[in-house]
Amino acid sequence: MFSGIVESVMPIVSSEELQNAYRIKIKKPSEFNDIKLGDSIACDGVCLTVEAFDLEQMTFALAAETIKVLQWNPQSWIGKKVNLERSLRFGDRIHGHLVTGHVDSLGTVTRAALEGESFFLDVKVQDSILPYVWKKGSVTLNGVSLTVNELSGNIVSVCLIPETMKRTNLGELKVGSFVNVEPDYMARAIQRSLEVRKN
Numbered sequence: 001m002f003s004g005i006v007e008s009v010m011p012i013v014s015s016e017e018l019q020n021a022y023r024i025k026i027k028k029p030s031e032f033n034d035i036k037l038g039d040s041i042a043c044d045g046v047c048l049t050v051e052a053f054d055l056e057q058m059t060f061a062l063a064a065e066t067i068k069v070l071q072w073n074p075q076s077w078i079g080k081k082v083n084l085e086r087s088l089r090f091g092d093r094i095h096g097h098l099v100t101g102h103v104d105s106l107g108t109v110t111r112a113a114l115e116g117e118s119f120f121l122d123v124k125v126q127d128s129i130l131p132y133v134w135k136k137g138s139v140t141l142n143g144v145s146l147t148v149n150e151l152s153g154n155i156v157s158v159c160l161i162p163e164t165m166k167r168t169n170l171g172e173l174k175v176g177s178f179v180n181v182e183p184d185y186m187a188r189a190i191q192r193s194l195e196v197r198k199n
Contacts, residue, residue, distance in 0.1 A: 003145060005096045011079050023059060028053060032058070038050060042087075044169075048060040
């Protein structure tokens, strides 16, 4: 589990195509000095397992389902900066909201506008996640916990403060950019419980 509060932004330094999978290496933040093999790290909101690491980089494998859902092509992502967050520890403060790292789909940026000190993002999301998104609820974009300002049809609107732009890669988004979307998992769990009861 994660909180959606990004700790570092680092580039993908290499990518290797495997059979129905990819193995990528991401530059290791200096503050990630407590990671171990098998640890979970959210990479742009996607929960990935540390396969190997050294002082300079961390290695992860992207399975077929991850590539399918997110339409990732890591071969073309070398140099792309990704948001990184280590998993939560019991007893930590949760400054965002509970995030699983199980990204549902891609969203498409339809508006990216800097107005004064605020950066406004409109993201078109898939109809399938609309039951789990509401005004003033939480949504995760590229691993960043955000509050939904408005919901109009399937357009989710959020507002980024300067600190969020400084600490994440969201400030680099433009109209047409894709983002990884994870709705509130607690809302999904409640919805699923109601569906089971009906049956």
